[in-house]
Structure formats: structure tokens, C-alpha cells
Amino acid sequence: MKTINLTDLKNYNCALIEEYLEMHPAVLYEIIIPWEQHESPGTDHLSCMFQYINAAYAGQLLSLSSLSFGYNVPSPCQCTPFRFEIELPVANQLPQTLLTITEAYFTHEDAMVEFSVQAAQYYDDAFNGITHSNTWGLLLMADKMLPNIW
Known part of the structure; x- marks a missing residue:
């Protein structure tokens, strides 16, 4: 399994992501989206909610072109990264998704x-x-935060 931390790709365009994937060919990928740090981890409910919603959407995009898909639901108290595991038939759709x-x-x-x-x-x-x-796990975690916001 090839691990890709999105932080490492932040200055890449689609062509560079394609080149990176060609240099590190794999069928199984672990995609890591770091938790956005705040002054008080786990206490900013609005920010946490949006992080879960954005991660859920990112995971959904990753899942759409994968043969199999898995993810973790990190605790908002620990601020650990979001992790997605995908299996691809070919990596040709992955560069554009990663770029987005x-x-x-x-x-x-x-x-x-x-x-x-x-x-x-x-x-x-x-x-x-x-x-x-x-x-759903990420969406439900975001939804759980709504009562703490309003």
C-alpha cells in the first residue's frame, strides 16, 4: 500500500501528481488529510463540523473511482488525520481527484x-x-456537532 499525505502534494499540479503516481505505482493507496489545528483542539465545534463534512466529501470523491474503499473517523478530541484507503483498477482518475x-x-x-x-x-x-x-461515519460525526453549535 502506498501512503500519500496531501500535505506533500500541496504545490503539485495535475501533471506532477500523475508523475508522482507513476514513480510510485500501486493499486492500494492510503490517502491522509491532516486535521486542521486550532488553538483549542476539540473545542471549536463549528470548525470541527466543517472538517468532518469536507473530509466526508473528499472521501466520497475518492470512493467514486475505487474498487474498494475504507476510512477512519478520528476523534475530535485527538485531532488525528483523516485516513482513506482505496483500491483502484488503474490510477488514471486519481490525479484529478487528488488535485481537487x-x-x-x-x-x-x-x-x-x-x-x-x-x-x-x-x-x-x-x-x-x-x-x-x-x-456516513464522517457525516454522522459532523451532524453530532450541530447541537453544540446552535
């Missing part, structure tokens, strides 16, 4: 806003039965 997620998390503020809007829509659609979700 990486740009949203690290490089473009406009991309993060757009990604967060899409993630919020995914959250709503999943709970309303419009979208089939592969990341």
Missing part, C-alpha cells in the same frame, strides 16, 4: 470555498436520501 482535494485544502481559497459549498450540498443530499454516501 489538495487545491481546496492547501492552495486556493476560492477552491476551498467552492469545495466547502459542494461538501455542504453533499451533506444535505446524503441526509435527504438524494445521494448515496460512502462516508
Whole structure:
């Protein structure tokens, strides 16, 4: 299994991600999205909620082109990274997906806003039965945080 921490790809474009994947060929990948650190880990419920929603959407994007898919649901008290395991028939769809997620998390503020809007829509659609979700654990954790916000 090849581990890819998105932090390592933050200055890559799609061509560089493709080159990186060609240099490290694999069928099984572990994709790591770091937890965004705040001054008081685990106490900023709104930020935590959005981190779970964004991670759920990122995981959903990763799952769409994978043969098998798994993920962890980190504790908001520990601030450990989000981890996704995917098995791909071929890595050809992975570069664009990784670029979309990486740009949203690290490089473009406009991309993060757009990604967060899409993630919020995914959250709503999943709970309303419009979208089939592969990341219910992350969505439920985000939903658990709502009573602490309002």
C-alpha cells in the first residue's frame, strides 16, 4: 500500500501528481488529510463540523473511482488525520481527484470555498436520501456537532 499525505502534494499540479503516481505505482493507496489545528483542539465545534463534512466529501470523491474503499473517523478530541484507503483498477482518475482535494485544502481559497459549498450540498443530499454516501461515519460525526453549535 502506498501512503500519500496531501500535505506533500500541496504545490503539485495535475501533471506532477500523475508523475508522482507513476514513480510510485500501486493499486492500494492510503490517502491522509491532516486535521486542521486550532488553538483549542476539540473545542471549536463549528470548525470541527466543517472538517468532518469536507473530509466526508473528499472521501466520497475518492470512493467514486475505487474498487474498494475504507476510512477512519478520528476523534475530535485527538485531532488525528483523516485516513482513506482505496483500491483502484488503474490510477488514471486519481490525479484529478487528488488535485481537487489538495487545491481546496492547501492552495486556493476560492477552491476551498467552492469545495466547502459542494461538501455542504453533499451533506444535505446524503441526509435527504438524494445521494448515496460512502462516508456516513464522517457525516454522522459532523451532524453530532450541530447541537453544540446552535
